[in-house]
Amino acid sequence: MADPIIQLENVTKRFDDFEALKGVSADIREGEFFSLLGPSGCGKTTLLRTIAGFEAPTSGQVRIAGQDMAGVPPNRRPTNMVFQSYAIFPHLDVAGNVGFGLRRSPMSAAEKARAVDEALEMVGLAGYGRRAAHALSGGQRQRVALARALVLKPRVLLLDEPLSALDKKLREQMQGELRRLQRQVGITFILVTHDQEEALIMSDRIAVMFEGQIAQMANPEMLYRRPVSRRVAEFIGVMNFLPARVTASSPAGIEVEIAGLGRATLSGDSHAEAAPGEPPSVGIRPEMLTILFGNEPETGRVAEGEVREVVYYGDMTYYEIAIDGAPGTVTVSMRNLVNRPVLRRGERTRISWDERALILFR
């Protein structure tokens, strides 16, 4: 595996009486698409700005390409940033914006113009060079900001919530384009986002942050399937929690008694932290619960319950189901197939589940 391009060692940042970063350590690999994910105020943007050099860590060390960045200003770091507001210079045209960072480069004027054209072509804005900055749409501003950062061929591209100002459709399109662009140029992208879906779709690895600390750092699949805490599990996707009691615990497996589901044996590694002070619970994702329609044969374990709410999405239907013997409801998602009806509120139904899909939070 390639050497880490960015090494964060116990980075803390204190603003007056607020501790924005509480000892963050992470290695970010060369060429990966890395996301910092968390709710607002979790310190993800502060961490990005610390890497960029706009904030100096209160303690700890930031190394980029092996070099300690203490005291190195943003203009001398091999990083470039795409700002949340895009920060397109309103007094310059598109080519002036994209070529801004080349002013100090030793390239000839013709080479600079070519570099600008190439960068614009890369982001799908070929021929827009003479366009005035204020005549651009949101998506185009985003692309200009990308081209402006990429034209300098940075080792690391930092993106601060770059898609949050775009509408849903454009955002989804740009997610795909950013991913494609990252593969094409091969440089490390670090994305800050509060949108867990966006992080899952785009990233090679994700660091989930809460309150100035990294709660979990993993690839999207691990993060979704093996959250290390109830908090992470609740932040990434949807998870159902059922009260549970541990009856026996050994390295081979953990025996639990789950409200509504009954006894189950979990493998030794499928457990995670509960929220502080919370009683133990068992988590299961909505797609891991399967409704048995009509007299479909039982597969695995089965529970029974009543449909309380039906949300029809077209391709999927989400049910809120009150399982007999369990408090509250669980969410169950079912793909809509030819032979599957959509259940109505108040109907009784059977739900099949599998021990391997369970995670114990304690």
Add this chain to the structure above:
Amino acid sequence: MKGRWLRAYTVLYLLFLYAPIALLPIFAFNDATIIAFPLGGFTGRWFVELGKVPALHDAALNSVFIAAMASVSATVLGMLAACASTRYEFPAKRPIMGFIMLPLVLPEIIVGVSLLVVILRAGLHLSHWSIIAGHILIVTPFSIAILSSAFASLDRSLEEAAIDLGETPWSTFRLVTLPLVMPGIISSLLIGFTISLDEFIIAFFLSGSEPTLPVYIFGQLRFPQKIPIIMALGTILVVLSILLLVTAEYFRRRGIRRAGGQDSGGFLG
């Protein structure tokens, strides 16, 4: 009914404001030495005579020099203060800014007398420089007000982007900050110039042997036969002031449009 009263009130108010000023050009072109109706014939001779008074030329030059120095100095000071107040938090920021803005409402006669006492006590002589100092004092709050709005509407990430793209703080100021607040700077210069140009009280107290234009005009009012010339001069000054103010407002609005333009109206298409 109510609408009619309001309309009448508005018309009266505007008449009260502008009718006296409208008299200026009327009598400036009136062919009679006495300022009274009925009017005589139309003449341009008062404007011609304006050109024949050397003392008036000197006074005009004094005023222009003083206004230029005062507006440039006030704009530089205003820029520093606006930058500090919009960017940084520091102890006692509000009271400090409040005291800086105070000359806006301080009676000028107090400022004038105090300055006169201080300058004479300090053993300095009254000259252009004493008037310039007084004018900087009253113009700077206007500059700060104008430039604060220019700096406040400037997106800070624009400057960060420039630094991120390899520029130093100084070259960032030159390449990004300055062009974007330039409309505010021009607006501040023009308004400062206008205020200083027609300021009378401070100039009256602090001018030595070289009067400014308003002080000169005040002196000439003792000679009734010169009043039509003053009317002509007044006409020119009013037109000039309006022109300067309109230009200043144009630049101020353009500045806000430009600096704030990136977060409005951009997301369609």
